[in-house]
Amino acid sequence: MKGTIQVESKNPEATIRGLFAQWLKDGKLSAILTPAYSAAGTATVALVSNPEKLAEAAPLLPAMGVNAASIVDEIARDGSPNAKVGLFLRPCELRAVVELMKLKQIAHESLVLIGVDCPGTYKAAGFRNVRGKDADFDNKHVRDQAGYADNVNFRMGCQMCEHSKPLVYDLNVGFIGMDPDTELWVEAASDKGKTLLEGSEIQEQDEPDSRKQALEKLSAARRAKTARRIEELDKAMMGPEKLVEYFADCLNCHNCMKVCPVCYCRECFFDSDTFQRDIAEHVRVSLRKGATRMPSETMLFHLTRMNHMMLSCVQCGICEDSCPVTIGLATLYKKVSQNAQSEFDYLSGRNLDEPLPLVTFRESEFLKVGEE
Amino acid sequence: MANYEPKIVGFLCNWCTYAGADLAGTSRMQYPPNMRPIRVMCSGAVDSVYILRALLEGADGVFMGGCHPGDCHYVSGNYKARRRMVLFNSIMKSVGLDSDRVWLRWISAAEGRKFADTITEMTEHLRKKGPSVFKEKWEV
Numbered sequence: 336m337k338g339t340i341q342v343e344s345k346n347p348e349a350t351i352r353g354l355f356a357q358w359l360k361d362g363k364l365s366a367i368l369t370p371a372y373s374a375a376g377t378a379t380v381a382l383v384s385n386p387e388k389l390a391e392a393a394p395l396l397p398a399m400g401v402n403a404a405s406i407v408d409e410i411a412r413d414g415s416p417n418a419k420v421g422l423f424l425r426p427c428e429l430r431a432v433v434e435l436m437k438l439k440q441i442a443h444e445s446l447v448l449i450g451v452d453c454p455g456t457y458k459a460a461g462f463r464n465v466r467g468k469d470a471d472f473d474n475k476h477v478r479d480q481a482g483y484a485d486n487v488n489f490r491m492g493c494q495m496c497e498h499s500k501p502l503v504y505d506l507n508v509g510f511i512g513m514d515p516d517t518e519l520w521v522e523a524a525s526d527k528g529k530t531l532l533e534g535s536e537i538q539e540q541d542e543p544d545s546r547k548q549a550l551e552k553l554s555a556a557r558r559a560k561t562a563r564r565i566e567e568l569d570k571a572m573m574g575p576e577k578l579v580e581y582f583a584d585c586l587n588c589h590n591c592m593k594v595c596p597v598c599y600c601r602e603c604f605f606d607s608d609t610f611q612r613d614i615a616e617h618v619r620v621s622l623r624k625g626a627t628r629m630p631s632e633t634m635l636f637h638l639t640r641m642n643h644m645m646l647s648c649v650q651c652g653i654c655e656d657s658c659p660v661t662i663g664l665a666t667l668y669k670k671v672s673q674n675a676q677s678e679f680d681y682l683s684g685r686n687l688d689e690p691l692p693l694v695t696f697r698e699s700e701f702l703k704v705g706e707e
Numbered sequence: 708m709a710n711y712e713p714k715i716v717g718f719l720c721n722w723c724t725y726a727g728a729d730l731a732g733t734s735r736m737q738y739p740p741n742m743r744p745i746r747v748m749c750s751g752a753v754d755s756v757y758i759l760r761a762l763l764e765g766a767d768g769v770f771m772g773g774c775h776p777g778d779c780h781y782v783s784g785n786y787k788a789r790r791r792m793v794l795f796n797s798i799m800k801s802v803g804l805d806s807d808r809v810w811l812r813w814i815s816a817a818e819g820r821k822f823a824d825t826i827t828e829m830t831e832h833l834r835k836k837g838p839s840v841f842k843e844k845w846e847v
Binding site: 569572573574575576577578579583604620623624625626627628632633634635638639641642643645646667670671674675678679692693696698700701704705706 | 754755756759760763764765773776777783785786787789790791792793794795796797798800801802803804805811812813840841842843844845846847
């Protein structure tokens, strides 16, 4: 089922809130995980269960402090017959949810995936200054940014994002290539999604060409920007000398790992006893080169993290936002993960049925590896 | 470096390559003593972190030996090692590091000759390449 729904009084955000209210009242969902304004007017995420409280929900809020897949990972490790939670998430968040489902960290059972278009977001930190006191900020964002590919104030991950429409969803709520003052695009891709749309007034139709073209144009512009950014990155990062310089300020705080939605181990290998050395051991290692950088093994941490996570990386860039010494991780991980995933014709979060590249193999592939 | 001798860290699968190394030894085949063997249960059990740690701490090369494809004692461990190697090489290339210092080879328990030849070849290869940049670089 796909088509458009009417937007009342030029307020798409309120229209989506209206859908939320309906779903909660009808008991189709017991709660909805949605972006919301924090007490300080910045971005947070709320699990709303009472339709009366929906005023706090801001489904189109264009700021991101955390990739909400991390939250889903916390709350939905197991399903329950007593809960049906709608996840109202951005494309990169849904992609991470899909990866975590494949990694058996999230149970699909109690969840309905509702994906919203996203032309890009601001960092949550400082967002209150961007938004000011403008109550209509979210709707303006949807109106003005949907066809605009090059907002340099967006988060770095967003500036290079080519997936403004969700890849996997039960229900897609869209506005790119539409006139969001009058109508929104809705598309159910499963029975769960169809159930949500039942009872709503939908003008059934195929996806308008204007929407397809707008999405393609946005992706093309972002791909071009990504190529330019990677070209600059290569000048600053390629090779052992520059790579070590690139990570020279690393504090070993492991924030990039902690905020990463797809970094799923309950205890990181790098926080384990394997990396605890006593003082004699430190001296012994230091003697090898005459000196050891402290904190030690930061380069090992980053290179290993790449090896462990790049096939599931959804390129949300939340790692860069969380880095206290502003290491340019978003562009670096964009490049490394794109290259790594293309080796296996894989795209993270594209398809729930596509196996993770490292849990499968074919006998007649990569025949040169190991032979020469 | 005047007296440069390549230092190789080797991860040898218990069922094939380690036994191949054993055969090379018991058959009194000569090969350079530059590799430090570490016996692992399967080439599929070697996480990239161990390869990277060896390289960053100054090893000139890392050698990984496993059973021939189709012969894995655990059925598919070496196929997975092969995929992981593809990933490893891709990442090394993306950041401009030299993946030519990391060799994966299939050597069976019967191939003592192949084992001795491969280690000789790798040692000579690394001798030509010269020492790894991370041998001196302490800021990693």
